Amino acid sequence: MRLNKYIAHHSSYSRREADKVIQDGYVRINGEIQNNPATDVYEGVDVVYVSGKQVTVRDKYTVIVYNKPKGELVTKSDPKERKTIYDTLPKEYKHYIPVGRLDYASEGLLLLTDASKVASALMESNLERIYKIKIKGEVTSEMEAAMLSGMMLDDATAGGHSHSKVTKMEFKPFIGYKIQKNQPNYSVLKVALSEGQNRELRRFFAHFGADIVDLKRISFAEIELNNLPTGKVRFLSRSEYSALFKFLKEEKKAEEKDEKKPAAKKYEKTDHKKTEHKKSDKDVKKPKYKDDKKKDDKKKVFKDKKVTKKKS
Numbered sequence: 001m002r003l004n005k006y007i008a009h010h011s012s013y014s015r016r017e018a019d020k021v022i023q024d025g026y027v028r029i030n031g032e033i034q035n036n037p038a039t040d041v042y043e044g045v046d047v048v049y050v051s052g053k054q055v056t057v058r059d060k061y062t063v064i065v066y067n068k069p070k071g072e073l074v075t076k077s078d079p080k081e082r083k084t085i086y087d088t089l090p091k092e093y094k095h096y097i098p099v100g101r102l103d104y105a106s107e108g109l110l111l112l113t114d115a116s117k118v119a120s121a122l123m124e125s126n127l128e129r130i131y132k133i134k135i136k137g138e139v140t141s142e143m144e145a146a147m148l149s150g151m152m153l154d155d156a157t158a159g160g161h162s163h164s165k166v167t168k169m170e171f172k173p174f175i176g177y178k179i180q181k182n183q184p185n186y187s188v189l190k191v192a193l194s195e196g197q198n199r200e201l202r203r204f205f206a207h208f209g210a211d212i213v214d215l216k217r218i219s220f221a222e223i224e225l226n227n228l229p230t231g232k233v234r235f236l237s238r239s240e241y242s243a244l245f246k247f248l249k250e251e252k253k254a255e256e257k258d259e260k261k262p263a264a265k266k267y268e269k270t271d272h273k274k275t276e277h278k279k280s281d282k283d284v285k286k287p288k289y290k291d292d293k294k295k296d297d298k299k300k301v302f303k304d305k306k307v308t309k310k311k312s
Contacts, residue, residue: 001040001041001042001043002037002038002039002040002041003018003022003027003029003034003036003037003038003039003040003041003048004018004019004022004037004038005018006041006043006048006055007021007022007027007048007050007055008116008117008120009115009116009117010055010056010057010117011050011055011116012095012097012114012115012116013050013116014097014116014119015116015120018037019037021050021051022034022035022036022037023035023037026050026051027048027049027050028048028049029041029046029047029048030046030047031047043057044057061113061114061115061117061118062096062113062114062115062235063111063112063113063118063235063236063241063244064093064096064111064112064113064233064234064235064236065109065110065111065223065225065228065233065234065235065236066085066089066109066110066111066112066232066233067107067108067109067110067225067228067229067230067231067232067233068085068102068106068107068108068109068110068231069088069107069230069231070104070105070106070107071083071104071105072084072085072087072088072104073085073104074098074100074101074102074103074110082104085098085110088231089112089233090233093112093233095114096112096113096114097112097113097114097115097116097119098110098111098112098119099111099112099113099118099119099122099123099220100122100123100196100197101197102217103161103199103202103215105215106215106216106217107215107216107217107230108131108132108215108216108217108218108225109217109218109219109220109223109224109225110217111220111223117248118244118248121247121248121251122220125247125251126194126195127194127220127221127247128175128192128193128194128219128220128221129192129193129194129195129196129217129219129220130190130191130192130217130218130219131190131191131192131193131196131201131215131216131217131218132188132189132190132214132215132216132218133188133189133190133191133201133205133212133214133215133216134186134187134188134212134213134214134215135186135187135188135189135205135210135211135212135213136185136186136210136211136213137184137185137186137187137209137210138182138183138184138187139179139182139187139189139210140208142208143205143208143210144177146171146204146208147173147174147177147191148173148174149173150170150171150172150173151170151171151207152168152169152170152171153168153169153170153171153203153207154167154168155167155168156168156169156203156207157203158203158206158207159199159202159203159204159205159206159207159211159212160198160199160202160203161199164198164199166198169198169200169203171200171203171204172193172194172195174191174192174193175192175193175194176191176192177189177190177191177192178190178191186213187210190218196217201215202215221243221247222239222240222243223236223240
């Protein structure tokens with residue numbers, strides 16, 4: 001395993017933080033300083049130290065659910081001294097890593113963990129995220145067509161952050177959507193995505209001239225916000241941990257299979273592509289989409305879920 005990946009997997013360092021401590025000379029393998037993040041490490045053989053502290057292989061991890069309020073940034077610190085999630089979170093979670101982002105004006109379910117490998121696996125997955133949104137104006141047929149089929153925009157700056165360098169963007173088809181209210185002044189929808197990066201929803205609706213005025217994430221895979229109060233945290237339930245464990249086990253198997261490919265030679269730097277899971281036919285649990293009647297009881301949780309895309 002690459003050195004930076006080894007440190008990120010078995011400590012609270014992110015991959016980027018691991019790169020920095022390695023390049024700054026704070027990492028030793030078997031007593032020797034290593035400055036190359038791509039150096040190979042053999043678990044059970046090599047001994048790795050970061051700033052004098054041994055990095056031990058561990059399988060234990062903790063995941064919490066935080067109901068993020070509006071007006072908080074998902075970052076450790078802000079140059080403008082705006083409030084961050086770590087100003088609200090109890091001190092025992094100050095070192096936890098957020099699974100993705102919710103922007104300053106958004107609220108709802110945010111997962112955090114003390115294990116970088118868990119955060120990375122969840123962030124890079126195609127697991128379903130469900131959002132409840134309120135937009136200015138009506139939901140048009142053009143919007144629905146784009147939600148069903150996806151679209152590519154050469155200029156997707158509308159709805160994006162003013163300092164964002166992202167301009168061109170591809171929007172994949174939504175997993176599903178449900179229109180709860182459709183009026184000339186404003187409309188309310190529930191939408192299910194497999195991503196949600198770079199203010200994707202805000203950019204999507206801004207393209208049609210419909211600004212999002214409220215955005216709340218209400219679920220991530222099988223983990224739901226339910227009645228968790230704003231600004232509060234909870235641990236995952238036993239069933240949620242069990243589902244997460246199965247998901248991570250499958251991710252590890254896929255990764256090991258990928259690493260055994262002929263191209264991944266010893267001592268060579270390889271780029272491992274993200275493994276895509278086969279989608280199951282189980283319908284999304286919440287919201288229950290119209291005419292979604294068939295359910296596959298054998299589907300394992302924490303896998304991609306296919307939703308019959310029906311108009312409300």
